[in-house]
Amino acid sequence: MGKTSKATKATGKLGILMPGMGAVATTVIAGVYAVNKKIAEPIGSLSQIGRMRIGQRTTNNKPFIHDVVSLAKLKDVVFGGWDIFEDNMYESAMNAAVLEESLLKKLKPQLEAIKPMKAVFDKNYVKKLDGKNVKKGKNKMDLAKAVMKDIENFKKENGCDRLVMVWCGSTEIYIQEGPVHQTIETLEKGMVENHPDIPPSMIYAYAAIKMGVPYANGAPNLSCDIPALVELSKITKTPIAGKDFKTGQTLMKTILAPGLKARALGIEGWFSTNILGNRDGEVLDDPDNFKTKEVSKLGVLEQILEPELYPELYKDLYHKVRINYYPPRGDNKEGWDNIDIRGWLNYPMQIKIDFLCRDSILAAPIVLDLAIFLDLAQRAGMFGIQEWLSFYLKSPQAPKGLHPIHDIFKQLNKFENTLRHIAGEELITNLGLDYDQNK
Numbered sequence: 001m002g003k004t005s006k007a008t009k010a011t012g013k014l015g016i017l018m019p020g021m022g023a024v025a026t027t028v029i030a031g032v033y034a035v036n037k038k039i040a041e042p043i044g045s046l047s048q049i050g051r052m053r054i055g056q057r058t059t060n061n062k063p064f065i066h067d068v069v070s071l072a073k074l075k076d077v078v079f080g081g082w083d084i085f086e087d088n089m090y091e092s093a094m095n096a097a098v099l100e101e102s103l104l105k106k107l108k109p110q111l112e113a114i115k116p117m118k119a120v121f122d123k124n125y126v127k128k129l130d131g132k133n134v135k136k137g138k139n140k141m142d143l144a145k146a147v148m149k150d151i152e153n154f155k156k157e158n159g160c161d162r163l164v165m166v167w168c169g170s171t172e173i174y175i176q177e178g179p180v181h182q183t184i185e186t187l188e189k190g191m192v193e194n195h196p197d198i199p200p201s202m203i204y205a206y207a208a209i210k211m212g213v214p215y216a217n218g219a220p221n222l223s224c225d226i227p228a229l230v231e232l233s234k235i236t237k238t239p240i241a242g243k244d245f246k247t248g249q250t251l252m253k254t255i256l257a258p259g260l261k262a263r264a265l266g267i268e269g270w271f272s273t274n275i276l277g278n279r280d281g282e283v284l285d286d287p288d289n290f291k292t293k294e295v296s297k298l299g300v301l302e303q304i305l306e307p308e309l310y311p312e313l314y315k316d317l318y319h320k321v322r323i324n325y326y327p328p329r330g331d332n333k334e335g336w337d338n339i340d341i342r343g344w345l346n347y348p349m350q351i352k353i354d355f356l357c358r359d360s361i362l363a364a365p366i367v368l369d370l371a372i373f374l375d376l377a378q379r380a381g382m383f384g385i386q387e388w389l390s391f392y393l394k395s396p397q398a399p400k401g402l403h404p405i406h407d408i409f410k411q412l413n414k415f416e417n418t419l420r421h422i423a424g425e426e427l428i429t430n431l432g433l434d435y436d437q438n439k
């Protein structure tokens with residue numbers, strides 16, 4: 001750990017709270033328990049197994065990230081959350097059918113001990129779901145206060161030092177930023193008046209940020225991505241991040257597109273289609289919920305390829321994204337991409353990708369890392385939008401007027417340099433001044 005680290009040390013327990021305790025949340029929780037028992041490996045999590053270069057290239061120093069900055073240890077993490085279903089984490093994980101029964105059985109007592117708190121829920125925002133484990137309140141502000149009470153109780157009962165919240169709930173219907181979202185005053189008034197543009201995910205986000213609990217949004221709905229909550233996060237000095245975990249197809253897109261662009265290859269069309277059969281797929285089968293996802297997925301290519309600067313390569317780009325609910329596959333999504341590219345003298349070529357992925361297996365380490373790094377950000381005195389965590393997100397939240405960065409390699413650079421900055425280490429600029437070949 002650098003002597004001049006800007007972050008205080010991670011001591012005591014970190015509580016990770018998740019609104020939405022379905023496939024992703026249970027895969028994170030069971031995964032952390034399995035890693036703690038040393039019966040599984042935390043593959044995909046940079047906070048656990050990632051390394052980064054420190055200092056000049058010539059020194060060849062690539063320590064673990066968790067040795068560069070002080071991160072909460074997995075044995076100090078406790079979990080909690082909310083869901084509209086009463087199932088404990090063992091039942092929910094069995095229902096999600098992501099992890100093998102034999103693994104879940106080994107973790108059964110720990111998983112059974114976590115039961116979801118009553119959710120803030122309204123069927124108007126997730127049309128395909130209905131559950132009984134739901135809070136009642138006379139208005140949305142009352143519901144936010146009930147969530148704050150839950151947070152306070154959880155912290156006390158579990159002896160937590162610090163908390164973070166990561167939205168792992170279903171994707172809500174598409175809502176655009178409107179007048180009610182502009183200031184803390186309009187938002188609070190809207191909550192008292194039950195304004196329809198304030199969905200449950202925004203109520204949880206308000207409660208967390210108001211209490212100074214770092215908040216990340218793993219779904220594409222707005223949640224904390226509105227001016228009022230960005231303003232609140234600055235007042236309460238709370239780090240926030242969103243939106244939408246970058247997992248399967250979009251992960252591939254943000255790996256491949258920067259490479260094609262780097263070699264000045266043209267792209268004429270990119271058609272992406274998926275089949276998935278989990279509850280997320282069922283929710284996304286509704287056109288209003290799919291619209292939220294579609295907007296999140298479509299922004300990526302345009303920003304990476306910059307057709308306005310490279311019209312000869314990308315002006316005709318046709319980008320289409322489809323998701324189809326197909327129950328037999330469960331959580332094991334299959335994503336196909338057909339990419340029509342152009343090379344020297346405009347000769348056409350094609351690339352086909354068939355990604356047989358596992359949705360929650362890809363999302364779980366992202367939830368864990370977002371929680372661990374948001375906690376670090378708070379201990380380093382950082383607040384507001386944490387753009388350096390865009391690395392994990394499909395539709396990264398950016399300050400007003402700025403484009404989000406989608407290129408995964410630029411995101412990784414920013415991520416690593418931010419960690420170096422927190423650790424009080426030299427930033428890496430790749431200027432090549434560390435080694436003079438003429439010497």
Ligand SMILES: NC(=O)c1ccc[n+]([C@@H]2O[C@H](COP(=O)([O-])OP(=O)(O)OC[C@H]3O[C@@H](n4cnc5c(N)ncnc54)[C@H](O)[C@@H]3O)[C@@H](O)[C@H]2O)c1
Nearest residue numbers: 020022023024083119169170171200219247279280359363
């Ligand atoms: N798995 C991935 O690869 C991936 C990638 C990006 C985003 N996401 C998003 O992550 C979220 C979770 O995905 P999942 O596969 O775990 O879905 P899931 O359907 O298994 O779990 C979501 C849970 O949220 C609960 N829920 C819905 N509204 C709620 C509310 N208001 N309060 C509390 N609980 C609520 C549901 O009852 C359900 O149990 C989804 O929004 C999904 O779009 C997942």
